[in-house]
Amino acid sequence: MEKKNFYDLTFDQLKEFLIEKVGIVEKQAKMRSQQMFNAIYKKNIKSFDELTTFSLDLREKIKDLISLERSAKIIEIQKSKNDGTIKFLLELNKDKRQTETVLIPNKSKSKYTICLSVSVGCFLNCKFCATAQIPKKLVRNLSASEIMSQIMICKEYLNDWKTSNKLVKTQVLMGSGDFALNAENVRTYIQNAKHKDSLDYGRTRITVSSVGLGNKIKDLSVIEWAARELDVYFAWSLHNPINKQRLEMMPNGNYSIDDLIPKFKKYYQITKLPIFIEYVALENNITKEHANALVSLMKKVPSKLNLIEYNPLDNRDFKPATQENIDIFSKIIQDNGFLALFRKSKGRDINASCGSLALKRVT
Numbered sequence: 001m002e003k004k005n006f007y008d009l010t011f012d013q014l015k016e017f018l019i020e021k022v023g024i025v026e027k028q029a030k031m032r033s034q035q036m037f038n039a040i041y042k043k044n045i046k047s048f049d050e051l052t053t054f055s056l057d058l059r060e061k062i063k064d065l066i067s068l069e070r071s072a073k074i075i076e077i078q079k080s081k082n083d084g085t086i087k088f089l090l091e092l093n094k095d096k097r098q099t100e101t102v103l104i105p106n107k108s109k110s111k112y113t114i115c116l117s118v119s120v121g122c123f124l125n126c127k128f129c130a131t132a133q134i135p136k137k138l139v140r141n142l143s144a145s146e147i148m149s150q151i152m153i154c155k156e157y158l159n160d161w162k163t164s165n166k167l168v169k170t171q172v173l174m175g176s177g178d179f180a181l182n183a184e185n186v187r188t189y190i191q192n193a194k195h196k197d198s199l200d201y202g203r204t205r206i207t208v209s210s211v212g213l214g215n216k217i218k219d220l221s222v223i224e225w226a227a228r229e230l231d232v233y234f235a236w237s238l239h240n241p242i243n244k245q246r247l248e249m250m251p252n253g254n255y256s257i258d259d260l261i262p263k264f265k266k267y268y269q270i271t272k273l274p275i276f277i278e279y280v281a282l283e284n285n286i287t288k289e290h291a292n293a294l295v296s297l298m299k300k301v302p303s304k305l306n307l308i309e310y311n312p313l314d315n316r317d318f319k320p321a322t323q324e325n326i327d328i329f330s331k332i333i334q335d336n337g338f339l340a341l342f343r344k345s346k347g348r349d350i351n352a353s354c355g356s357l358a359l360k361r362v363t
C-alpha cells in the first residue's frame, strides 16, 4: 500500500486515519493527533523514531502507513544583494518539476514574509506576468504537502522553530498560481498552517490571492467558499478597474468586475476582513480615469489598495508608471478616504519580485 504523506492530511483526517488504519481507539485519537502535530510541525522531527511519546510498536505501525518525506528539495538559493530577499528554487519529488518560494525581509531584516506558490507555473495568462510564460505543458497544481514543504524548508533554512515570535511572521499565497484553481489543496494547507498544534498562524497572518474567478465549489462561488472555508485575507489581483482593458491584460475568462463585486462584498460580510486590491503600477493603468473608476469600485467593496512597483523584465509591452503619475493616482484614492500603499519591488536582482517568478536560475 502506498504510504500517505503526513502533510496532505488535515488534523481531522489524521484522526480518522489513526482510528481506521492504525487501530487507535477513538477516545485517544485526538490526543495522538495533537502529539504528532506538535512534534512534526513545531519541533520539526524528521522520523517517527523521534516520536517518543508513542510506544515502539505504534511507531513501527505508523512508519508503514504514513510518510514524513518532504515533497520538494532545494535546487538553488539566491539572495538579493540589494534588500536581502531570498528565493528558493525547488524540485518536486513527484515529477521533478520545479517551483519557487520567496522570503521577503522587513526593513530591519529581523522578520520575513513568505511568498508561497500554489502551482508549477500558472494556468492563467496575465500578459504582464513572467509566470504566465512558463510552458503550459509543465503547469500543474501543487498538493497540500508540496505547499507545506515550501514553508517547512524555509523555516529549516532560518531555524525558525520558536512557538512565539516566529521569524516567518506572515504568509502570502501569491507566488506562482491562483489559489482559486487549487482551492481544495490550499484549504488543507491553510487548515494545517492555522491549527494551534501546528504552525499556528492567525487568520490575519495569511493572505490568499486570486484574479477573481467565477468557478464554483459545492454550488458556492469560490470567493464565498474561501470566506467560509479559509477565513484569511483575500488579495484581489485587479490591476485595472475598466473591464474591457482588464480582459486585454488578463484574458482569464469572462468574469466581469461587475459580477465579482457582489462576491467580494459577501466575502467582507462573512469575514469582516477588507479585500486587498492588488494593482501593478503600469504606464497605461495609472491615469486619472483609472483612479476614478477604482474609487467607485472601492466605494462598493470594503478594501485597501496595494500599488505594486512593476518590474518589466523582458516584457516590452508594458512599462512601469512614473513616480509622478503614481503620486497623482494615489492622491485621488486617498482624497476619497481610501488607503493606498505603494510597495517597492523587492528581490528585483534575483527575479523574485511580484510577477517575475519564471523558474530562472542564476547564470
Ligand code: SF4
Residues within 6 Å of the ligand: 122, 123, 124, 125, 126, 129, 130, 131, 132, 175, 176, 177, 178, 211, 237, 355
Ligand atoms: S499574475 Fe498571478 S494569476 Fe496572473 S499569470 Fe501571474 S501568477 Fe498567474
